Amino acid sequence: MLQISTDNSGNTMGGRTTLADLAQFSFNDRDSQTMNIYQADDILRRDWRDELVDVEMEYALGVSATFKDGTKLHVAAWADCCDGSGCKHCRGY
Numbered sequence: 001m002l003q004i005s006t007d008n009s010g011n012t013m014g015g016r017t018t019l020a021d022l023a024q025f026s027f028n029d030r031d032s033q034t035m036n037i038y039q040a041d042d043i044l045r046r047d048w049r050d051e052l053v054d055v056e057m058e059y060a061l062g063v064s065a066t067f068k069d070g071t072k073l074h075v076a077a078w079a080d081c082c083d084g085s086g087c088k089h090c091r092g093y
């Protein structure tokens with residue numbers, strides 16, 4: 001199951017379809033249970049790099065992206081980055 005939501009209340013461009021709406025499609029084949037926040041961040045930066053203003057990440061919870069049109073996308077990503085033995089993400093190198 002993918003848990004994803006958009007917040008278009010800050011839409012400054014007046015478009016009916018916002019960047020947050022469109023960015024949801026990048027996660028079509030994902031599952032919040034098995035995705036970690038680093039994977040979600042990678043997807044956003046791969047597909048939406050030029051449209052992103054900010055990405056906030058909360059470990060084992062999810063990511064919140066803010067786009068240039070002022071809209072936001074929240075994607076749940078509950079998985080751990082690794083089995084706890086340490087990876088480039090949690091070790092920091």
Ligand SMILES: [Zn+2]
Nearest residue numbers: 081082087090
């Ligand atoms: Zn790790």
